[in-house]
Amino acid sequence: MKRENMTRFAILGLISKQPMSGFDIKKAVDQGIGYFWNESYGQLYPILKTLAAEGLVEMAIEQTSGKPDRHVYSITSTGLQELRSWLMRPVEAQRVRNTLLLRLFFGDNVPTTVSIQQIEGVCNFSRGLLAQFEQLEPIFKQRPAFEYITLMFGMTYHKTIVEWGEQAIQLLQQQPSTKSNKKQRSGRKS
Amino acid sequence: MKRENMTRFAILGLISKQPMSGFDIKKAVDQGIGYFWNESYGQLYPILKTLAAEGLVEMAIEQTSGKPDRHVYSITSTGLQELRSWLMRPVEAQRVRNTLLLRLFFGDNVPTTVSIQQIEGVCNFSRGLLAQFEQLEPIFKQRPAFEYITLMFGMTYHKTIVEWGEQAIQLLQQQPSTKSNKKQRSGRKS
DNA sequence: TTATCTTATATCTAACTGATATATATCACT
């Protein structure tokens, strides 16, 4: 099972909606689907070229005044086929790396208050996102269900984080003090 | 903001619990914290050497019969300091890449049934994990709260996915037929 | 006037994944 280049499909999908330049794509990712996807220029520009060489996208140069020319890419029928074929392939296993959970798992090396603050920080971040999502919801509700359900996911996900966080903090506070609970008197190399 | 090598801290954290070889660490990750973390040999072995060179871990060779010698690493006091300092640093922004949501977002390029099946697939995966977690729960409940709350997270998270998935499928089924709903009559290059 | 932000393409390094190489031991099945 070769590791697949996902940027290809993100690009194909986005320009299937409308022709875009690399810069546009970056913006569309950050501002449109940033809550479940990310892309970097370091991937976008080289892969746009590859896709063009493979005939999956077509490039047209748009002159600008002063600024670098815009390379506007649009999807070809081969590209659309490639996109459809990926859309139908089973979802690939996603590798997770949650740095909050990793920290919590090693939490007995620091005072409990540290772990609690870390949870609070992440919960507050989620609360902020939730507020944004709630504002976006009426707009998304009028869009195709395909897009609305992705926002739904974001909302449910971050709601869950907040609820879990509150529970987790309670549990940690009830916890009997651990070895490094008060002041973390070091030198526990026995 | 330099991109940080997280493998370092995963290693330090794990061997802070007990000395381990690279192979042991890989097992501990896969079998112990695989629901929120992953590591590959391609990172582990080189970084263990780096950490040893930096004096954050110590290596002892354990002879075996036939099989390659075990390189067993344990954490030093400098290493423990480094781990603690990381545990106290604010949680870094996590980059998400959800290939299910990406597919759904582009779902109008394929029949709705495809999107529904994709959601079902992921939900079933989560259901399987949930069943495993429920078996693990009594064991984790007796462990330090630090570890238990990470399992709690996994359970809440996958429960949420299943609930969201069921809602999302309902919404897609109610949906008026889209351009490529029935048989996907191609050639929409207009 | 200076600073920073936005537009726009491009590239580099470090981080990371998945696959593969090497070599032995063990267990199940035929």
Place this chain on the structure above:
DNA sequence: AGTGATATATATCAGTTAGATATAAGATAA
């Protein structure tokens, strides 16, 4: 006894990805 699959164990390679930086000009703000 022989075959194949799996487990132990270290190691490295090629491809993927993120984040930073380079370049350059116009727009906006301090």
